[in-house]
Amino acid sequence: AQSVTQLDSQVPVFEEAPVELRCNYSSSVSVYLFWYVQYPNQGLQLLLKYLSGSTLVKGINGFEAEFNKSQTSFHLRKPSVHISDTAEYFCAVSEDSGYSTLTFGKGTMLLVSP
Amino acid sequence: DGGITQSPKYLFRKEGQNVTLSCEQNLNHDAMYWYRQDPGQGLRLIYYSQIVNDFQKGDIAEGYSVSREKKESFPLTVTSAQKNPTAFYLCASHIRGTGTEAFFGQGTRLTVV
Numbered sequence: 001a002q003s004v005t006q007l008d009s010q011v012p013v014f015e016e017a018p019v020e021l022r023c024n025y026s027s028s029v030s031v032y033l034f035w036y037v038q039y040p041n042q043g044l045q046l047l048l049k050y051l052s053g054s055t056l057v058k059g060i061n062g063f064e065a066e067f068n069k070s071q072t073s074f075h076l077r078k079p080s081v082h083i084s085d086t087a088e089y090f091c092a093v094s095e096d097s098g099y100s101t102l103t104f105g106k107g108t109m110l111l112v113s114p
Numbered sequence: 115d116g117g118i119t120q121s122p123k124y125l126f127r128k129e130g131q132n133v134t135l136s137c138e139q140n141l142n143h144d145a146m147y148w149y150r151q152d153p154g155q156g157l158r159l160i161y162y163s164q165i166v167n168d169f170q171k172g173d174i175a176e177g178y179s180v181s182r183e184k185k186e187s188f189p190l191t192v193t194s195a196q197k198n199p200t201a202f203y204l205c206a207s208h209i210r211g212t213g214t215e216a217f218f219g220q221g222t223r224l225t226v227v
Contacts, residue, residue: 032213043118044206046215046217090156096213102206104157106154106155106156107156
């Protein structure tokens with residue numbers, strides 16, 4: 001069975017600083033990986049996804065993530081954050097096996113302060 | 115515009131009452147899901163359906179029921195058997211198959227008093 005671990009429940013950072021949100025996964029088969037963002041009292045919005053090909057994936061709002069198969073990681077990065085990036089971020093995995101469901105991590109709250 | 119609509123956005127119910135949350139999509143997606151979100155626990159899968167008239171239990175199905183009579187609709191009933199029903203509920207859908215991302219509704223916040 002697949003699982004996702006987001007190592008940090010909260011990441012405080014100052015505006016314009018770089019940030020990395022960590023995500024590790026576990027699976028016995030090939031996987032697809034996703035990062036979603038959630039603003040308060042709203043649904044989730046897709047930031048980016050890794051299906052195959054280049055291990056560096058670029059998404060919306062200046063975010064990018066790198067798939068590392070040997071370390072089973074899919075960390076999310078942004079070189080310079082804005083106040084408006086304050087939100088909760090979820091990493092999710094889906095196995096390349098039949099009709100697999102999405103499994104989510106517990107989320108990382110990104111807190112950007114001026 | 116295509117999307118997923120959850121209603122209502124806020125719902126209050128008395129303890130012991132059943133309540134049904136609505137989820138409708140016009141994206142022509144085969145698969146639909148219900149997740150429960152509690153602070154610090156991420157999203158936990160309640161039920162999912164890959165095709166009309168068929169659905170499977172997720173990780174926390176106890177105290178919940180669903181139906182999938184139409185492709186567009188996947189209502190969730192929170193029954194009186196659910197011990198802690200107060201939570202934020204999210205509905206999602208995607209094209210059936212692997213590697214496709216899910217699209218989410220705006221959620222329903224259920225408060226049981």
